[in-house]
Amino acid sequence: xxxxxxxxxxxxxxxxxxEDERTVAETVADCGRxxxxxxxxxxxxxxxxxxxxxxxxDMLAVSAGPGSFTxxxxxxxxxKGLALAAGLPLVGVPTLDAMARLMPLDAGLVxxxxxAKMGEVFGAVYEFRGGIPYKTQExxxxxxxxxxxxxxxxxxxxxxxxxxxRARIEAVLPExxxxxxxxxxxxxxxxxxxxxxxLARGCPADAERVxxxxxxxxxxxxxxxxxxxxx
Numbered sequence: 310x311x312x313x314x315x316x317x318x319x320x321x322x323x324x325x326x327x328e329d330e331r332t333v334a335e336t337v338a339d340c341g342r343x344x345x346x347x348x349x350x351x352x353x354x355x356x357x358x359x360x361x362x363x364x365x366x367d368m369l370a371v372s373a374g375p376g377s378f379t380x381x382x383x384x385x386x387x388x389k390g391l392a393l394a395a396g397l398p399l400v401g402v403p404t405l406d407a408m409a410r411l412m413p414l415d416a417g418l419v420x421x422x423x424x425a426k427m428g429e430v431f432g433a434v435y436e437f438r439g440g441i442p443y444k445t446q447e448x449x450x451x452x453x454x455x456x457x458x459x460x461x462x463x464x465x466x467x468x469x470x471x472x473x474x475r476a477r478i479e480a481v482l483p484e485x486x487x488x489x490x491x492x493x494x495x496x497x498x499x500x501x502x503x504x505x506x507x508l509a510r511g512c513p514a515d516a517e518r519v520x521x522x523x524x525x526x527x528x529x530x531x532x533x534x535x536x537x538x539x540x
Contacts, residue, residue, distance in 0.1 A: 313352070313366045313391075314501035317344045317384030318376025318404040319423060319469055324351045325497035326359040326366070330505075332498040334358035344383040352391075363395050368514060370504035372495070373401035374522035375431040375448060376423055381521040389516050398514035400504040403522065405433040409442045410499040412465050412488055418445075420457065421493070422470025425450045430470035431524060432456045450524045457482045467493030 311333075315324045322344050325335035334355045340347050356362055371388035374381045385401070392399035408421035414437040423431040430453055434446035449456060453474050457464070458481055466478060467488035478485050508514065 310505070311361070311365060311367045312370050312501040312504055313355070313363070313368075314370040314372075314402075314497040314504065315348075315352075315384055315388060316372035316404065316407065316495040316497050316500050317348070317380040318372045318374060319380065319495055320377070321495050322347055322351060323495055323497040324348075324355045325501055326355050326361065327498055327501040330502070332501075335496065335498050337494060337496060342379060344380050345387075348383060348387050363391065363397075366395070366397060368504070368508075369397050369399045369516075370402050370500050371399065371519065372404045372407055372497075372500050373519060374404050375425070375450065375524045376404050378521075378523060381523070385519060385521050389519060392516040397516075399516040399519050400507055400512065400514045401519035401522075402500045402503045402507065403448065404495070405431065405448055406442075406444070407499040407503040408468060408493070408495060409433075409435040409444075410502050411493060411496065412467055413437075413440065414465070415440050418460065418462070418464040420460075420464050420466045420471075422453070422456075422466060422468045422474070424470045424473050425525075428452060430456060430474065432470060434460065434464075448522075448524060453477050454481050457485070468495075469493075 311328050322340045323337040326333045405421045412419045419435045425431045433448045435442040436445045465486045
């Protein structure tokens with residue numbers, strides 16, 4: 310199965326073409342807020358590197374959140390447009406589930422963290438058993454102290470949230486193992502891998518069902534809401 314996947318949940322724009330478990334072509338670039346401007350040219354590059362066009366692809370997969378509000382909107386809208394135009398099935402992949410696959414372990418705990426602004430992270434906890442990640446703590450937007458406060462022992466933490474809030478993480482979880490930044494960067498190939506696992510579990514691949522998952526209001530919406538309740 311050939312899967313064209315993308316992740317725009319952070320400032321990273323990553324697109325990959327994967328065939329079964331093999332990554333045929335992939336790009337990972339920090340593009341700030343220019344996802345919309347660079348998305349389709351990146352897709353064209355990846356398909357050209359793979360020697361394919363969209364008609365040769367079997368399925369699309371997109372990181373659906375949580376993460377950057379603007380990035381998620383761009384990624385989901387673009388992938389839904391491609392799916393509908395080409396008549397392809399589309400899977401919306403939870404961002405943190407895909408990120409957990411960046412840290413392949415035989416056993417142990419993994420916690421991917423994205424910066425949610427306002428001193429909080431988007432995060433979840435996974436336990437690897439026999440090389441397979443099982444989610445033990447659901448996605449949440451919270452301070453790292455809330456997310457990690459009940460954990461003990463070595464926990465592999467990764468992602469931009471782990472980098473930004475390292476001191477606070479070390480204070481609440483001294484045995485935290487910080488994954489190098491280059492190894493914790495979102496990759497579209499991990500989105501494709503999680504999409505395959507979702508299909509194996511019977512998850513639908515329907516573009517109409519795919520929507521961004523935000524977990525909370527944007528920072529601008531929170532600010533407006535606070536302003537409206539002030540006397």
